[in-house]
Structures are given as C-alpha cells and as structure tokens.
Amino acid sequence: MPVRAGRVLALQANFCRVRLDLPGPGGETDLLCTRRTRLGKSGQAICVGDRVTVDGIHWPDGRGAVAGLEPRHSLLMRPAVANVDRVVVVVALREPELDPLQLTRFLITAEATGRPVQLVFTKADLHAPEAVAAWTGRARGWGYPVRAISIRSGQGLEDLRSFLAVPGIAVLCGPSGVGKSSLLNALLPSLALRTEAVSGRLRRGRHTTRHVELFALAGAGGEALLADSPGFNRPELPADPHALALAFPELRRVLAASPCRFRNCRHQGDPGCAIGTDWDRSDLYGQCLAELEARSGGGRVRSPASGLRRRGDRLEPLLDPRLRRSSRRRLRQQGEDGDGVVAELSPPGQAD
Ligand SMILES: Nc1nc2c(ncn2[C@@H]2O[C@H](COP(=O)(O)OP(=O)(O)OP(=O)(O)O)[C@@H](O)[C@H]2O)c(=O)[nH]1
Ligand SMILES: [Mg+2]
Ligand SMILES: [Zn+2]
Known part of the structure; x- marks a missing residue:
C-alpha cells in the first residue's frame, strides 16, 4: 500500500485536505483524506500546517486517509495552526478603528508561538499619510517589522509580497473585517476568497472567513504558505504574568540587557524596578496585567511595592503573613536565592 508524506492545508468537515510532497502518478497534488481512528484514540488532533503521512490512497477520486502525524515545531493556539514559522498580525488603521489594546492582545498571542511576529496595517487609504x-513608527518602536498597505490604492502591495514571500508557514491573524482575505486576493487574484463589507456604527467585520486555510505564494528559494483565518475580536492572555512581560519585545530587550532586580516583578513603576512606566505600551501592559490579576483573584500576582517597604534609601521586605513568625536570622539564611516568598521579593543584597 503506497504511503505518501504531505502537509494539511485545510480541515473541511470530517476531511483534511493534504498537499503531497511529491505529485501522484497522474500529477495529483492534493488528496481529500479521512483520519484513521487510531489517531483520534491517541488524542492527536490534526491541525492545519501539520506534517502527515497518508495511506489508503485511491488516486482516481483523490482520496486517502491520514495515518500518521509528525511532531510539531510550533503551534499557534488561535487560529489553530501547527508548524508556524511566522505570525503576521493584521489590523486595519480604520474600519474597524485601530484599537491598541486589541492589537496588543493579538501580538501577545502571536508571541506565544516563540516565532517571529510581523505586523501589517491595512486600509491605509482611509487614513492621512x-x-x-x-502608527508604523510606533509599532517599529515596539520591535516589530511592519508594513502599511491598501488594496484600494495599491500602496505597499508589491513590498508586502516580498515581505511575505519567505519560505515557511506564515499565519495572517487579526480581527474580523480588517482585510485579511482581501489582502490574499490582492496578492493571489486567482484565489477569489470571499470578503464582505464591514457594517454597523463600529464598522466591524462580519466573520466572513470560517476556516483556516493555507495558500502558496511563490517565494525566493522555497514556498511561502500563507494562512487565511477567521477574524476574532478578543485574543486570550497568558495565565502567567512573567510570560506576559516576555510577550512585549520592548520589555524583553530591556530585561535581557539589565534584568530587573526583583523576581516576580510586575514592572509597574515600583521603586527599584528596572522598567519604570516611561515606555509607549506601559498602560497597555498594565491593563493586561490588571486583567490577569482580576482573573487570579487579585492575590497571586504580587507587586514588590506591596511586599517591600522603604527604610531610608533602602528597600526591605514586608513579611508575608505566612512567614511573620520567621526570625530575621532565618531570612538572612534564605538569602536572595531562598525558596520563600520573602526571598523572591528581596532585591539582591538588600534583604536585611
Ligand atoms: N478602504 C479599504 N477597504 C479595504 C481594504 N482592504 C479590505 N477592505 C475592505 O474591508 C472589508 C473586509 O475585508 P475582508 O477581506 O473580508 O476582511 P477579513 O479580515 O478577511 O474578515 P474576516 O474574514 O471576517 O475575518 C471588505 O469590504 C474589503 O473590501 C483596504 O485596503 N482599503
Ligand atoms: Mg476573511
Ligand atoms: Zn521590575
């Protein structure tokens, strides 16, 4: 029984469309495949972008069955795409109005893949140059490669083509109605993907695209696969505040050069924090952090300001109620690398 390797381009109802690495005997490139039940039993869900093996091939009607799933090197959770090489966050400058908090939430989700993140602003024709x-200057300041385009005026489209025509899988993700499918149609007119005008007072999208699909864009030195995806409005935040800070490249940069002296720091301008509040997205970061704190009941994400007190020009820990009975000597023994809450809040060398 012939077995072929390929990549899942789309999931359609109970089928996956698989692009074969090598064409079939009649030049077939894609097969519509069912999934072998043993895949389901082992808890392996197939995602767009997955590398798979296909057997049970029946060439005349282009059918087969996915029999094996290869390990993934990355995964974007929403939209669900495996083996992502880059994430391209797409937002409109107008219609719908650019919302920096929403944009930041998309960027945070994209950063969770650990892959490079790029930014495309659409509908440049609706805004003053x-x-x-x-906007592009601001986003560059955050650390993102960014392009502004318009499919109406054609501004930036050729540049965008070379920006995106890099081998590997790039996922276009962003809110509904920003022009993700329109952008793909502009780059690949033969696609003719469905697009729909925004509506209502807020000029919101209408959730036109309903599933994730990969499309090939010829690139230099290999094939670029671009994923169109259904827009959504409110990406989730990571549960862990430390992961949140690392999802801001401008924070990551500063922290890599000079780590904050407080472990578990919220970096909210607390005395002695390496970050302070004098940076562009400080408020947006603060809003995301506040949401995490509200979610965790307010108590678990702690601020050094709430755990430190000032004595002269020194900071020293306020004791966690659970540790109140600890002697100062024991605190000293714990040192800055101790395992207690107090040690976590202690600036090096100032614990006592
Ligand atoms: N003025 C202007 N309108 C645009 C531009 N790009 C897209 N649009 C319009 O924006 C509307 C929404 O475009 P879509 O491509 O359907 O948006 P989408 O991001 O794919 O939306 P979903 O599939 O719902 O996630 C359509 O009416 C497009 O014609 C642009 O550069 N300028
Ligand atoms: Mg769409
Ligand atoms: Zn800090």
Whole structure:
C-alpha cells in the first residue's frame, strides 16, 4: 500500500485536505483524506500546517486517509495552526478603528508561538499619510517589522509580497473585517476568497472567513504558505504574568540587557524596578496585567511595592503573613536565592 508524506492545508468537515510532497502518478497534488481512528484514540488532533503521512490512497477520486502525524515545531493556539514559522498580525488603521489594546492582545498571542511576529496595517487609504507613518513608527518602536498597505490604492502591495514571500508557514491573524482575505486576493487574484463589507456604527467585520486555510505564494528559494483565518475580536492572555512581560519585545530587550532586580516583578513603576512606566505600551501592559490579576483573584500576582517597604534609601521586605513568625536570622539564611516568598521579593543584597 503506497504511503505518501504531505502537509494539511485545510480541515473541511470530517476531511483534511493534504498537499503531497511529491505529485501522484497522474500529477495529483492534493488528496481529500479521512483520519484513521487510531489517531483520534491517541488524542492527536490534526491541525492545519501539520506534517502527515497518508495511506489508503485511491488516486482516481483523490482520496486517502491520514495515518500518521509528525511532531510539531510550533503551534499557534488561535487560529489553530501547527508548524508556524511566522505570525503576521493584521489590523486595519480604520474600519474597524485601530484599537491598541486589541492589537496588543493579538501580538501577545502571536508571541506565544516563540516565532517571529510581523505586523501589517491595512486600509491605509482611509487614513492621512502622517497618521499612517505615526502608527508604523510606533509599532517599529515596539520591535516589530511592519508594513502599511491598501488594496484600494495599491500602496505597499508589491513590498508586502516580498515581505511575505519567505519560505515557511506564515499565519495572517487579526480581527474580523480588517482585510485579511482581501489582502490574499490582492496578492493571489486567482484565489477569489470571499470578503464582505464591514457594517454597523463600529464598522466591524462580519466573520466572513470560517476556516483556516493555507495558500502558496511563490517565494525566493522555497514556498511561502500563507494562512487565511477567521477574524476574532478578543485574543486570550497568558495565565502567567512573567510570560506576559516576555510577550512585549520592548520589555524583553530591556530585561535581557539589565534584568530587573526583583523576581516576580510586575514592572509597574515600583521603586527599584528596572522598567519604570516611561515606555509607549506601559498602560497597555498594565491593563493586561490588571486583567490577569482580576482573573487570579487579585492575590497571586504580587507587586514588590506591596511586599517591600522603604527604610531610608533602602528597600526591605514586608513579611508575608505566612512567614511573620520567621526570625530575621532565618531570612538572612534564605538569602536572595531562598525558596520563600520573602526571598523572591528581596532585591539582591538588600534583604536585611
Ligand atoms: N478602504 C479599504 N477597504 C479595504 C481594504 N482592504 C479590505 N477592505 C475592505 O474591508 C472589508 C473586509 O475585508 P475582508 O477581506 O473580508 O476582511 P477579513 O479580515 O478577511 O474578515 P474576516 O474574514 O471576517 O475575518 C471588505 O469590504 C474589503 O473590501 C483596504 O485596503 N482599503
Ligand atoms: Mg476573511
Ligand atoms: Zn521590575
């Protein structure tokens, strides 16, 4: 029985469409495949982007069955795409109005893949050139490669093509109605993906695209696969505040050069924190952090300011109620690398 390797391009109802690495005897490139039940039993869900092996091939009607799933090197959770090489966050400058908090939430989700993140601003024709330049400048300051385009005026489209035509899988993700499918149609006119005008007072999208699908864009030195995806409005935040800080490249940069002296720091301008609040997305970061704190009941994400007190020009820990009976000597023994809450809140060398 012939077995072929390929990549899942789309999931359609109970089928996966698999692009074969090598064409079939009649030049077939894609097969519509069912999933072998043993895949389901082992808890392995197939995602778009997965590398799979296919058997049970019946060439005349282009059918087969996915029999094996290869390990993934990355995974974007929403939209669900495996083996992502880059994430391209797409937002409109207008219609719907650019919402920096929503954009930041998309960027955070994209950062969770550990892969490079790029940013595309669409509908540049609806904004003054200075405003477009201001947004691209801001996003560059955060650390993102960014392009501004318009499918109406054609602005930036050729540049975008070379920006995206890099071998590997790039996922376009963003809110509904920002023009993700329109952008793919502009780059690959033969696609003719369905698009729909935004509606209502907020000029929101209408959730036109309903499933994730990979499309090939010829690139230099290999094939670029671009995923169109259904827009959504409110990406989830990571549960862990430390992961949140690391999802801001501008914070990551500063922390890599000079780590904050407080472990578990919220980096919210607390005395002695390496970060402070004098950076562009400080408020947005604060809003995300506040949401995490609200979710965890307010008590678990702790601030050094709430765990330290000032004595002269020194900071020293306020004791956690659970540790109140600890002697100062024991605290000293724990040192800065101790395992207690107090040690976590202690700036090096100032614990006592
Ligand atoms: N003025 C202007 N309108 C655009 C531009 N790009 C897309 N649009 C319009 O925006 C609307 C929404 O575009 P879509 O491509 O359907 O948006 P989408 O991001 O794919 O939306 P979902 O599939 O719902 O996630 C359509 O009416 C497009 O014609 C642009 O550059 N300028
Ligand atoms: Mg779409
Ligand atoms: Zn800090």
